[in-house]
Amino acid sequence: MGSSKDDVDRLFACFKCGVSPPQSAFRVRPRQQGKKLRVTPSAEGDGGGSSSSSASTRKAGENASEHREPSSAAIKFRNRKQMSPVVFYGSPQGVPVKKPMSLLRLLREIHIDLKKQTDLISRDVVWATFPRQDEAIRFSKEHAHTKVFSYQDHLSGQRRFLVSTYDEFWRRYNNMDPQIRHHYEVIQEGSPCHIYFDLEFNAKLNQKRDADEMVDTLVAVTFSALQDKYSIEGQEEWIIELDSSNEEKFSRHLIIRIPKTAFKDNSHVGAFTSEICSLIAAQRAANPNLDKLYITKDSSGAEPVDQLFVDTAVYSRNRCFRLAFSSKSGKKSFLVATGRFKCKNMNDKELFMESLICRLDDDCDKLLICKLDLECKKALHFDTEASVTRIQAKNCRVAIDTYRSDFPQAYTYGRSPFPALDGFIESIASFGSVSGNPHTAEQILSQK
Template identity: 50%
Template sequence: MDGSLDSFTTLSQGTNLESKLEAKSKERNSQEITPGIFYGSPAGKPSKKPVQLLHLLNEIQFDLAKEKEVESREPIWVTFPRQDQAIQYADSHGKAIAVFTYQDHRSGQRRFLATSYEEFWCRYKNMQADVRHHYEIIRQRIPCHLYFDIEFNRDVNKDADGEEMVDILLSAVSSAFWDVYSLTYEPCWTVELDSSTGEKFSRHLVIRIPKAAFRDNSHVGAFVGEICARISRLRDSDDKFNHLFVLEGDSRAMQQSKIFVDQAVYSRNRSFRLPFSSKAGKSSMLLPTHRFRCKGKEEKIVFMEALICKLDDECKDLLTFGTEAANRGGSLPMGAFQVGPSAKTIHFGAFNISGTSPFPALDKFVESIACIEDIPGKIRSWYWFAEYGVVVYNISGNRFCEHIGRQHKSNNVMYIVDFRTAGYYQKCHDPDCREFEEKQCKAFGHP
């Protein structure tokens, strides 16, 4: 999408292009409402906007329509040298596209991939086992399942029983679920994968709560931190929890005792190894143990259920955990963070960032229409709702409101660009204008 938007900067070059755009606009005139008419003005007339900028929005719609037509025929499979490029591409194509990373078995170079889960599996299952070095990117601010990375050195911890330790950990997880969320843990929630060797015990656990997930992996990390803190407190009164502490360090003088749960895997945009993959240069693949949820399941089901960011269609609630809440844990309905016909709040997965958005040409367009009465408006922050094809721009410097026909004294304004209709409209933070805005949107069938 970035490439097509960058092409919009050539709109002012050549009368032939302008005439083509005008022709396209006339062809669609009977079916479309121009953005100016869509929002309107206090007198009921379209607000004056530069003609070329309206052409820009028409071109956005035209390009998106062509892109959608191509995508409906061909599966998406695009690789990038940088993670941020893959993430931007995935965001521009909605929630159906996930981000993975892999290490090329020949060059050792790491690349990033945007594709659907189904398309990834169709290709991944046919790869030779020794060239599978693939990881899921656990996106920041994206709902996900509870997961653990557990490991210890077997040579240093000869008496440690890894499988028993996993069971003790899950008993602590069960208690925490009940105390914090009033959930009764079931072993069938757990996907267990193993890549242990003679020297190292290594397992991944993914816990899929029915009809629920965590708000994002930062909340998962906070909840796992609470579980580990509970285990540390209980080890004096219950000896079984002492078994979860292992020695680390190459030399005896440097060895330290710590819990066998890796608490560093909850950072933003974390890569997490996929089932049936090995690390580059290693032969030990991550395979199901056939305990718990994986027992008797075929490979595709194991793969899909081990994905941390792939939610079930029935997922209704997002669990939260953090020190900012009085009781530390809570639950929110999935729809509480959506923007849509029946929702007024912000979708949880949206960005709230200052600076350039994923659509620099669109940023330029918005700042041009925010310049009113010779007062320049600048983008203070932007929200990108990929699932709904909507970008919201908060404006600073210019508070001109098209409802009242003048500047607000204190309330800022915002512009909403809807890729689905190639339209835009203005809103503001003044409560007195809210009812007017909603009526205007409803009158034109806009959410």
């Protein structure tokens, strides 16, 4: 073959004549990444018939094609994402419990946010106002250290509600202009409270009345009822007496604070007051001194009405009761101490705190009950029960005893048998460098 022919022509001529092409005629393509190519070596020697050489060449080409197709399919399969057999079939030992890291992280962030919110709103500086009473009560229930108060706008007389602590309220209240003090304590439904009376009558229709004597008589009857119903001997040093009388109207507030004791709520105080009124009415004929408690009330009829000077309408739920040093909107009569009973040697803050109906001392451990008897609806049932603090402590003790009986002794000390639960509690309780390791109830009680 002439040298002028290129490789293609020479290769074609070789196949045409049945001669095996020289090795230089094969140009191996560059190997692609991820693929393995098989190259069939050429037959040794230039001899042999044209038919056998052609057949062997075709067979080699077919074999190479057959080998390339499965190889490329395998390469494509290997390039896909593979799944672990353990993931697909599952571990023989079972899948380990995954820690809810995302949940713990979220709760940790919530804990930090709540801590920041608590830092911004300190327990002693809460002061929030609301146009509606139910909104204020709802907010107060979310902040257990707060109480609900009410006030009237000095100009419009419109009533609004505010939530604050006793100390913060007094701090602002004491620095307020006395002329705009129109504030009330909201006696919330279901809240323990002290005995309180609202005493009033028309001064012009009841002239020559000795108000102090009337109050003393009412106190004597009240102490007699306490002794009879609850075996409590009353003391005058328990009494706070406030007065806002003027020429037209006699008005006093009487608060009796029994040490370590309170009524379950103001509905029970109302029932007890009704019992006192019934006793006065029943003994009026036999005891002429009780006549002093009856006053003449202005009426539209020809003859005036004779009734007790005790207002029995102030025991409704969520009742607003005027605070010491306050006046009604548009009035100039302030509620101040009379200087009798316990008010003799008290400063303004002590008087204010002692006159609060729902403020209980930390050592209060008994609640008085006065309600209708279930068997006889016309009779009152008098009883006592432990305060909320004692009830909670008792329930906690019962829960601990039940816990001990349900689990082995080893589980009542140290960490619980649930590591995931311990980790969850620790992530929530820990803050900064302080570790929130969970304690058992047994350890908590032993540290008190």
